[in-house]
Amino acid sequence: MKIPSSQDPRVVVIGGGFAGLELARKLRNKPCQLVLLDKNNYFNFQPLLYQVATSGLEPNSIAYPLRRVFRNARNIFFRMAEVERIDPEAQSVHTSIGAITYDYLVVATGSQANYFGLDPSKLLPLKSVPQALQLRNHILVEFEKALLASDPEKMESHTNFVVVGAGPTGVELAGALGEMKNFVLPRDYPELDFSAMNIHLVEGADRVLPTMSEKASERARRYLGELGVQVHLRTLIREYDGKTIEIAGRRIPSRNLIWTAGVKAASLPGLEPALSKSGRLVVDAFNRLASFRNIFAIGDVAEMATEENPKGHPMLAPVAIQQGRHLARNLLRIQQGKALIPFRFFDKGTMATIGRNRAVADWGRLRLGGFPAWLAWMFVHLFTLVGFRNRLVVLVNWVYNYFTYDKALRLIIKRGKNLEETFVETPLEAETTN
Amino acid sequence: MKIPSSQDPRVVVIGGGFAGLELARKLRNKPCQLVLLDKNNYFNFQPLLYQVATSGLEPNSIAYPLRRVFRNARNIFFRMAEVERIDPEAQSVHTSIGAITYDYLVVATGSQANYFGLDPSKLLPLKSVPQALQLRNHILVEFEKALLASDPEKMESHTNFVVVGAGPTGVELAGALGEMKNFVLPRDYPELDFSAMNIHLVEGADRVLPTMSEKASERARRYLGELGVQVHLRTLIREYDGKTIEIAGRRIPSRNLIWTAGVKAASLPGLEPALSKSGRLVVDAFNRLASFRNIFAIGDVAEMATEENPKGHPMLAPVAIQQGRHLARNLLRIQQGKALIPFRFFDKGTMATIGRNRAVADWGRLRLGGFPAWLAWMFVHLFTLVGFRNRLVVLVNWVYNYFTYDKALRLIIKRGKNLEETFVETPLEAETTN
Numbered sequence: 073m074k075i076p077s078s079q080d081p082r083v084v085v086i087g088g089g090f091a092g093l094e095l096a097r098k099l100r101n102k103p104c105q106l107v108l109l110d111k112n113n114y115f116n117f118q119p120l121l122y123q124v125a126t127s128g129l130e131p132n133s134i135a136y137p138l139r140r141v142f143r144n145a146r147n148i149f150f151r152m153a154e155v156e157r158i159d160p161e162a163q164s165v166h167t168s169i170g171a172i173t174y175d176y177l178v179v180a181t182g183s184q185a186n187y188f189g190l191d192p193s194k195l196l197p198l199k200s201v202p203q204a205l206q207l208r209n210h211i212l213v214e215f216e217k218a219l220l221a222s223d224p225e226k227m228e229s230h231t232n233f234v235v236v237g238a239g240p241t242g243v244e245l246a247g248a249l250g251e252m253k254n255f256v257l258p259r260d261y262p263e264l265d266f267s268a269m270n271i272h273l274v275e276g277a278d279r280v281l282p283t284m285s286e287k288a289s290e291r292a293r294r295y296l297g298e299l300g301v302q303v304h305l306r307t308l309i310r311e312y313d314g315k316t317i318e319i320a321g322r323r324i325p326s327r328n329l330i331w332t333a334g335v336k337a338a339s340l341p342g343l344e345p346a347l348s349k350s351g352r353l354v355v356d357a358f359n360r361l362a363s364f365r366n367i368f369a370i371g372d373v374a375e376m377a378t379e380e381n382p383k384g385h386p387m388l389a390p391v392a393i394q395q396g397r398h399l400a401r402n403l404l405r406i407q408q409g410k411a412l413i414p415f416r417f418f419d420k421g422t423m424a425t426i427g428r429n430r431a432v433a434d435w436g437r438l439r440l441g442g443f444p445a446w447l448a449w450m451f452v453h454l455f456t457l458v459g460f461r462n463r464l465v466v467l468v469n470w471v472y473n474y475f476t477y478d479k480a481l482r483l484i485i486k487r488g489k490n491l492e493e494t495f496v497e498t499p500l501e502a503e504t505t506n
Numbered sequence: 507m508k509i510p511s512s513q514d515p516r517v518v519v520i521g522g523g524f525a526g527l528e529l530a531r532k533l534r535n536k537p538c539q540l541v542l543l544d545k546n547n548y549f550n551f552q553p554l555l556y557q558v559a560t561s562g563l564e565p566n567s568i569a570y571p572l573r574r575v576f577r578n579a580r581n582i583f584f585r586m587a588e589v590e591r592i593d594p595e596a597q598s599v600h601t602s603i604g605a606i607t608y609d610y611l612v613v614a615t616g617s618q619a620n621y622f623g624l625d626p627s628k629l630l631p632l633k634s635v636p637q638a639l640q641l642r643n644h645i646l647v648e649f650e651k652a653l654l655a656s657d658p659e660k661m662e663s664h665t666n667f668v669v670v671g672a673g674p675t676g677v678e679l680a681g682a683l684g685e686m687k688n689f690v691l692p693r694d695y696p697e698l699d700f701s702a703m704n705i706h707l708v709e710g711a712d713r714v715l716p717t718m719s720e721k722a723s724e725r726a727r728r729y730l731g732e733l734g735v736q737v738h739l740r741t742l743i744r745e746y747d748g749k750t751i752e753i754a755g756r757r758i759p760s761r762n763l764i765w766t767a768g769v770k771a772a773s774l775p776g777l778e779p780a781l782s783k784s785g786r787l788v789v790d791a792f793n794r795l796a797s798f799r800n801i802f803a804i805g806d807v808a809e810m811a812t813e814e815n816p817k818g819h820p821m822l823a824p825v826a827i828q829q830g831r832h833l834a835r836n837l838l839r840i841q842q843g844k845a846l847i848p849f850r851f852f853d854k855g856t857m858a859t860i861g862r863n864r865a866v867a868d869w870g871r872l873r874l875g876g877f878p879a880w881l882a883w884m885f886v887h888l889f890t891l892v893g894f895r896n897r898l899v900v901l902v903n904w905v906y907n908y909f910t911y912d913k914a915l916r917l918i919i920k921r922g923k924n925l926e927e928t929f930v931e932t933p934l935e936a937e938t939t940n
């Protein structure tokens with residue numbers, strides 16, 4: 073990989089998510105050379121992916137080109153690459169575009185969907201922008217298919233939706249589907265009988281939003297009920313043939329199984345010695361791997377045991393952001409020969425929205441619900457978005473959707489016959505030399 | 507295909523482009539049953555496709571779901587389908603989702619790229635939304651690749667762009683690429699030498715914008731020069747190996763050959779008797795096929811010989827829109843037993859924009875250029891867009907791009923490894939019975 077040589081120590085960061093992005097920002101124009109690697113050329117704001125999937129927002133509103141973030145950052149070099157393995161002995165990272173050596177390595181690879189043994193090809197995941205677009209296409213095409221169905225069961229299999237996992241993503245997605253059923257789709261498909269559209273939310277735990285307060289769970293469940301979402305608790309999906317699914321002994325025809333249940337850390341070959349039982353990278357209070365002193369892990373992939381969280385922090389954006397910011401400080405302290413400062417997570421609270429005017433929020437001891445929580449949710453998300461234009465466009469869309477009870481972006485953008493022919497797959501191959 | 511039966515005569519319209527959409531709109535809630543078929547579920551505003559390709563706009567801003575257009579239109583039924591062939595004897599249309607019979611058939615299938623024998627898989631066309639997104643990805647990935655190139659020629663092959671065809675699309679695209687070179691890309695890729703990025707515009711005729719006035723051509727060419735676009739007139743591309751291209755005896759390394767040269771009508775099997783030499787459907791002054799009295803053709807696919815245009819009207823949106831509107835009137839007159847009115851094209855003029863603050867317009871005898879023409883171009887396009895939200899979002903983006911000298915949407919949304927696995931191809935198959 074061609075990177076200009078530099079006097080400053082080289083920090084290679086793998087992953088431009090919440091953790092990696094925040095770290096790189098804090099090291100902008102600081103005395104180090106930072107090489108940021110990501111398989112995509114953009115940062116994506118995962119908390120709003122479900123709105124892309126439900127035709128509420130366009131990808132560009134929640135994604136932001138990484139190169140733009142680091143304009144005028146003389147010491148930061150972005151490369152779009154798939155990382156294949158780490159070689160800690162040689163202190164080098166092997167990627168799809170060649171190898172690169174590091175003085176310090178920061179692993180911020182986040183997490184990926186955990187299918188618990190089910191066949192991923194039959195499930196609809198929601199962890200990336202392409203998956204969100206794919207899900208949008210799938211949802212819309214299912215209704216076109218429903219129009220053509222010759223018998224009721226076939227028809228239902230297209231209009232029934234099963235969302236697995238009642239974490240924030242699952243709850244918000246189920247809520248958005250409930251809204252589409254109530255306000256949007258009947259106007260588009262007057263020929264269809266929407267009493268045949270059922271939305272099931274399946275959760276293994278004994279309440280929705282298990283990571284939030286009892287009060288929040290209770291409220292969220294009520295809101296879901298009001299939107300017509302059927303909630304199934306203490307329920308696990310053990311098998312799915314792509315056509316019908318069994319929930320609590322009931323056979324439900326559905327070709328739409330949306331998977332938001334559980335994620336697992338996305339570690340990398342070469343770091344096996346540092347893996348915990350749950351597959352995360354065990355780090356000390358400084359996000360440093362015990363086995364490799366110049367390798368750090370932050371965000372979802374890192375497992376830092378604390379009193380409150382003996383199994384590591386929850387896999388949430390705030391943890392990732394705070395760890396990124398903190399490690400940036402520590403990396404600078406290393407160069408200044410100062411002692412490292414241990415990381416402490418400051419819990420700003422969590423929130424989830426369920427359709428228009430309804431949300432739940434836990435802030436310290438405060439338990440917010442209904443319209444106030446919904447307003448808070450909107451503003452928090454609007455202002456954590458990257459880029460002024462994005463905030464503006466998202467606001468325009470939200471205001472539009474709110475007042476028109478509509479979702480404007482119902483485009484099925486498929487790779488048509490012609491496109492199939494002219495489609496140029498564009499992997500980045502390694503050049504002969506690095 | 508399941509369509510409710512009706513007393514009114516059934517008009518089947520193939521194609522939801524400018525022509526088909528306008529026709530259907532004018533027959534909304536009129537005494538006929540209208541079945542609209544399109545392979546996509548959206549109308550797309552082709553004149554702005556090039557801005558999607560150059561990261562200026564998102565697809566949803568220039569595309570509009572067809573079902574939303576026809577909400578509350580009791581007599582209009584949309585079906586997403588690929589038409590396979592027409593059977594004029596049986597008065598039926600065979601599609602990917604089954605057959606359907608008609609009383610009147612309107613063919614509004616438009617046109618498709620004409621590659622003049624070159625290998626489409628090596629070219630980058632720009633006729634559809636997926637192609638525009640594909641082109642955007644391709645352009646951005648080429649610069650990522652340029653960063654990795656080991657020798658200058660390889661590097662240039664990634665940064666050289668050749669646009670074939672100097673019609674409005676080609677000229678506007680070349681202009682937009684010129685702007686990206688001058689204002690956008692250098693900030694994203696400070697490591698790259700953009701003197702190595704050359705934009706070539708190749709045209710077979712003796713001037714750019716050959717369909718417009720001499721004055722407009724002259725101005726457009728000057729504007730292109732100011733943006734650093736190299737124009738090659740009286741030049742044809744006879745072969746291209748995907749790596750290097752020969753223009754006027756000069757060998758230019760380029761992996762980016764964007765094809766906007768020439769289109770051909772997109773007729774359908776079963777209508778061969780009506781085909782003209784150039785492959786369009788020959789129609790009389792009422793857009794009716796001579797060979798089949800209850801079949802009509804409108805827009806690009808129709809060839810209506812007139813005094814001004816013995817070879818048929820130019821393949822332009824205004825012609826399509828006016829023919830759609832006119833045929834709607836005539837179809838109603840047929841039912842009222844009235845005589846048909848011959849079509850006359852009212853030329854509202856043509857325009858093209860070349861980068862910021864510069865455009866050319868021919869209105870009757872008026873020849874506009876520079877900033878006034880550019881303003882006019884913006885407003886005309888803004889107000890011909892379908893949907894209030896689209897106008898608002900496009901305006902926001904244009905204003906943003908204008909003042910920041912930026913194009914915000916530089917996302918490479920690729921079907922990643924994971925997606926490859928979970929990608930659900932979703933063709934609409936015919937149900938057993940229709």
